[in-house]
Amino acid sequence: MAYALASSFLLLLLGLVTRRLLVYNFGPEITNASQVVEKLFNFFSIAEFGVGSVISYRLYEQIAARDDEKISKYMSMYKWAYRVVGLAIALLALIGAAALPWIMPDVPLQTGYTVYGLNTISTLCSYFLITRRLMYTCTQQGYLCTRIDMVCTVLNYLARIAVSLWWPNYVLYFSVTIVFNVCANLVIAWRYRRDFPRVRDVPVTLADFKELGIFHDLRYYLVHRLSNTIYGSSDTIVTSSMGGATRTTELGNYTGIADSATNIGNKIMDSFAAAIGNIVYDKTATANDHDKQVFWSMDLFSYFFGSFVATAYFCLFQPFMLLWMGEQWLLPTSFLVAFCLNEYVGWNHRMLGSYRAVLGHFEEDQWFMVASATVNLALSFILFPLMGISGALAATVVAHCIMWGGRIRVVFRCYMKGSEAHYLRMQALHLVTLAVCMLGTAAVCSLLPGGIAGLVLRAVVVCLLPNALNLAVYAWGTDAAYLRSYALRILQTRRKQS
Structure with a gap:
């Protein structure tokens, strides 16, 4: 928690600088496109069906029991499920592209689709690379991922600040985020093999998902996932479609600060989450x-x-x-x-x-x-x-x-x-x-x-x-x-x- 707090305050300051440069150097249209596309992909994340949450609460029980075989099984299921999710989100992204002119009526189509395409690449990279983080979270070692994320995120912010000041090209601005996100996930994947040598990739089938009751939980959790996504994305999308780019940018200035502050708060609260899981299942x-x-x-x-x-x-x-x-x-x-x-x-x-x-x-x-x-x-x-x-x-x-x-x-x-x-x-x-x-x-x-x-x-x-x-x-x-x-x-x- 202490490490996460210190790093998050630094990221908050860098985020404030980056946001101001984005608004003043690229204008409301680019800013609006960035905010709306981010919320759209939050909505597309319903394709995840809550598989991460469903497997994580089951994983707490196996970690408490020290059952390496079951842990390996769940982590392999998690990896393959997220690959399917990545393909589903790619399909949703293709379908959702048709809605951009209605959602962002005052943003040029070329600008909107370019930002949309870059965000698609960034999102898909995350779904195919992020699965190793779950073990760190469930074993109360999330700070190890935080350290790696800290370095890559600082470099990402510095690169975006440099682009905003000296090479004000919005394609380059959003591309550097993809590069540093991929780097962070690759480093975590390398460390995962060293920190959890007893967790192996094992074969999994659809029968395994049925036998362990994953499909049963996912059927009910999908409702939660969809509702949470609508709750988290509706303000920006409604404001963009009914209020325009300037209003959306005004909203984003406030929510952007709040998101950075929330990230700090999450570091505090998430420090307790794994302990709560251990208490409940112990x-x-x-x-x-x-x-x-x-x-x-x-x-x-x-x-x-x-x-x-x-x-x-x-x-x-x-x-x-x-x-x-x-x-x-x-x-x-x-x-x-x-x-x-x-x-x-x-x-x-x-x-x-x-x-x-x-x-x-x-x-x-x-x-x-x-x-x-x-x-x-x-x-x-x-x-x-x-x-x-x-x-x-x-x-x-x-x-x-x-x-x-x-x-x-x-x-x-x-x-x-x-x-x-x-x-x-x-x-x-x-x-x-x-x-x-x-x-x-x-x-x-x-x-x-x-x-x-x-x-x-x-x-x-x-x-x-x-x-x-x-x-x-x-x-x-x-x-x-x-x-x-x-x-x-x-x-x-x-x-x-x-």
Whole structure:
């Protein structure tokens, strides 16, 4: 986690520089094409059918049992499944090319198709090379991949900055990303053979997929995959088709920063994901008293993280955007409020989502996912003409809450039995403290001056005040006490190791 955080902050700074150069050196049309095509390929990723998630939660069980034969079988199935997925996405990319003039009406066709083609190559390279990463994730060694990605991503950013400044050619700009993505995956593939010598390529057939129940899980998980994809891509696609290139670029400036910040947050939260999988499958299927204590402590940590992120965006986003991109790129306060609420919902139930992911039982909440996707699309098209981008994002918040409800259903039916009422009471308390944190911190920040000095002062206030308010409310409970003891054990272990 520590390594990932340090590297992610550097990548965040490089990403800010790269985004500004993209907008100002290549213009809204290229920027819009880049954003929309990226979201389109997120949509095409439904062809993955969730095979990675289905195999990963089964892999946790075999890693706990140290069954090398089953591990090798699952990893070989994963590799061959992703090759089929790559071919399916190539086919979807050919079909989807016909929709570009409708989705990007104010982008020249040649520009749109060129960016689209380069993104197709980049995506397909990932699907054919990325499968080795799964073992590192499931064995809590994801930091090894992070190190390799860090080097290649820094080189990628530096190359794109150089292209933007001295050779402003958008084909070259997007091509360097392909080169460094391939290099990172090839290095990880080389290391994988050294780190996991007992995991071998073994023959697999369709009968193996049926025997191990993979097709059964995929049938239900496909609904989750499709709904998640619609949820994650609809804002950009709706904005592009109804609002044009400039509006999409404005949205992308905000979501681009959020994506970089999310990458940092993911490094923190993903550090716990494999441990959660090991906890769930190391004992019985139902949580005992200790497991419940771990769950409530992790859930409180999620709230601390989510409330801090929402407050930081609420108080810092507009001043930062003013300094970074200029006043002409600011979006209204209504958008900012919806954006902060959506971020809070996501981060606040992130640990719950990790438990949900490793439990399986995808049939339990499939209709919540269907409702989430349907509401997101329908409300986006209804609210965008009335409220603009703010309306599209408000629809996303509603859809995200429906998705959250489905995850609550699975975790508290299948693992944390009998605790759902307590969870809902805690979430009600969290909403009250979130409002106090956001409004109280914003009131203090409004007294500070503008400019770079004011932004720095606001950042200091955001780091101190909301966390102090949360500690004043929650620090006295058993969940916070467990978090303190957990952190102390980690520090003691690190001292012994050093």
